[in-house]
Amino acid sequence: MTQITLENLAHSYLPQPAGPEDWALKPMTLTWQDGGAYALLGSSGCGKSTLLNIISGLLVPSQGRVLFGDRDVTDLPTAQRDIAQVFQFPVVYDTMSVRENLAFPLKNRGLAADVIAARVSEVAEMIGMTEVLDRRARGLTADAKQKISLGRGMVRQDVNAILFDEPLTVIDPHMKWELRTQLKDLHRRFGHTMIYVTHDQTEALTFADQVVVMYDGRVVQAGTPQALFDAPEHTFVGYFIGSPGMNLLDAKIDGATAHVAGTRIALDRGYGALQGRTQIGIRPEFLRLGQGGPGLPFAVRRIEDVGHHRIVRGEVAGAEVNVIVPEGQPIPADADRVIPDPAHTHVYVDDWRAQPATQERAA
Ligand code: ADP
Ligand code: MG
Secondary structure, eight states: OOOEEEEEEEEOSSSSOOSGGGOSEEEEEEEEOTTOEEEEEOOTTSSHHHHHHHHHTSSOOSEEEEEETTEEOTTOOGGGTOEEEEOSSOOOOTTSBHHHHHHHHHHHTTOOHHHHHHHHHHHHHHTTOGGGTTSBSTTSOHHHHHHHHHHHHHSOSSOSEEEEESTTTTSOHHHHHHHHHHHHHHHHHHOOEEEEEESOHHHHHHHOSEEEEEETTEEEEEEOHHHHHHOOSBHHHHHHSSSSOOEEEEOEEEEEEEEETTEEEEEEEEEOOOOSOEEEEEOGGGEEEESSSSSEEOEEEEEEEOSSEEEEEEEETTEEEEEEEETTOOOOTTOOEEEEOGGGEEEEETTEEOOOSOOSOOO
């Protein structure tokens, strides 16, 4: 097991990259702590697999270094990195039985037969395939193959890290939950560094202690699920995490006041002069509905009951705004205002969260 550091890493698939759009990964420096359970979250095409393949050694980065502890492994082949990787599309040997498939990485390491047998039955249990251990992989369904592939990733205990690249795509939702629980359990018992790639926030938030969010080839924020919820560093994090995501409104910022669609909104800190596109971001959890009085003019479009709360969908000056109303709290019949909670109103400049100029909260 080891700490993994990516040092000034960047990658382009082109031989002679010119503009920023030629880089699948923009320069990044990032440390994955030994024993961490990480999710790597972002939409399709943002560079997650590229990053994973660089860590495992399937890909040599165009720039920068990969360190395992203090050791530079940038040019080391996968076989010498002691990394287990589970791919999005299962890699299963059709002519082998399930048991042989699971045993394969251990046989390769020359482990004793009884050690292999014990470990294989343990992993078979975890992925729910004890009953079919002696079946040939060929006739099995796609989700069974994905489970074998997952099991093969978990079977070695002497690895530096286990990398999962969207490993549960064809698994049904209940089984997904079950397998994710098993992965967490595996992490708790053996403490391997795990990096779990997904484009699904629920998967990321339920699996990981730390979530690394990527957008357009960049890591825009790495932190606990709570930190990503409380203080999204980039509008993408605000919008991608949360359901519905953060509301964003164009605003002019003047000290501790935001001017939005002709209305003044109080912020709890003051900001200095800001250059660029300025917006305020407020999660739907931190907007309150009002009728007349203070707040932003709000037009209700639709109310959705999602069980433990309701989502009121509407508009502020033509921009979509959602409000979450907790169970048991009334929705005013002619709600026409939304009132932001100043403690949870963030300011963004060109999509990045601005730091207040004053650390003291305004009185
Ligand atoms: P993700 O896993 O987040 O969906 P990828 O890392 O697969 O994203 O892709 C990042 C970008 O690099 C995309 O624009 C993709 O088209 C491009 N890309 C991925 N693999 C290759 C490749 N082998 N050759 C050229 N471009 C690639
Ligand atoms: Mg991918």
